[in-house]
Amino acid sequence: MSAATVQITLADYADPADARDVIAVLDAYARDPFGGAEALAAHVQRDLIAALAARAGAFSVLARVDGVAVGLANCFEGFSTFSCAPLINIHDMMVLEPYRGQRLAQQLMQYIEQVALERGCCKITLEVLEGNRHAQLVYRKMGYAGYQLDAEYGDALMWQKKL
Numbered sequence: 001m002s003a004a005t006v007q008i009t010l011a012d013y014a015d016p017a018d019a020r021d022v023i024a025v026l027d028a029y030a031r032d033p034f035g036g037a038e039a040l041a042a043h044v045q046r047d048l049i050a051a052l053a054a055r056a057g058a059f060s061v062l063a064r065v066d067g068v069a070v071g072l073a074n075c076f077e078g079f080s081t082f083s084c085a086p087l088i089n090i091h092d093m094m095v096l097e098p099y100r101g102q103r104l105a106q107q108l109m110q111y112i113e114q115v116a117l118e119r120g121c122c123k124i125t126l127e128v129l130e131g132n133r134h135a136q137l138v139y140r141k142m143g144y145a146g147y148q149l150d151a152e153y154g155d156a157l158m159w160q161k162k163l
Contacts, residue, residue, distance in 0.1 A: 004065050006104065008111045011060035013053035021069035022060050023048060029072070029094035034132055061111050063095065063104045071095040071104045073112055077119065085122035088112060093126065093135070100134070109142050127158040 011018040023045050029035040040048075052058045055076070063071030074092040079085070090112060095104045109124075116124050126144065128135050146155045 005067075006107065007062075007064045007067075008107050009062055009064070010111075010115070011062050013049050013060075018060075018062065019049040021062055021064075022052075022072060022074075025062070025069050025072040025094055025096065026074070026092060028096055029092060032094070032097070034129060034135075035092075035094070059115065061108050061115075063099075063108050065099060065102075065104075070099040071108055073108045075112055075115075077121075078125075080122050083122040086119055087121050088116045088119070088124045090124060090126040105135070105138050106142060109138075 011022050013019055013022075023040070026048070027040045027045065030038060030040045052060065052074070057077030059075050061073045061075065062069050072092065072094050073090050076089050076091055078087050078089050080087045090109075093105060093108065095102075095108075112124060124144075126139065128139060148155050
């Protein structure tokens with residue numbers, strides 16, 4: 001039996017197949033307990049690709065195994081004022097359950113790192129659920145860690161306020 005062919009590529013939002021794959025994998029992530037366990041709303045499925053394409057700093061990276069989309073990272077360019085340089089935030093990171101444990105997340109992250117280096121970024125940020133131990137192990141293996149500016153004030157925390 002031959003080995004599976006893995007492709008990690010930048011999604012082209014103008015390509016209907018890439019657009020369909022971004023939505024399909026993101027919807028699978030949304031339905032997963034780590035993604036909130038609810039399908040994407042119909043308006044999100046309908047409007048997301050156009051909204052991403054309209055954002056200059058947005059990009060998505062797809063992982064395909066034998067031509068089937070099985071992983072996704074949605075990323076956004078931001079800016080670090082302390083470094084006076086751009087940064088990349090990995091907003092969504094997902095590998096479909098049957099394909100987990102095959103180093104696809106690491107390959108997605110390596111690709112994102114190359115994009116970040118090409119863009120002159122100073123860092124890559126992401127958030128991870130406290131209970132998602134497997135993802136934390138992967139991220140640590142790739143060199144990610146929590147941070148603090150001063151030990152007296154503790155670790156940085158990601159918070160949100162929905163509007």
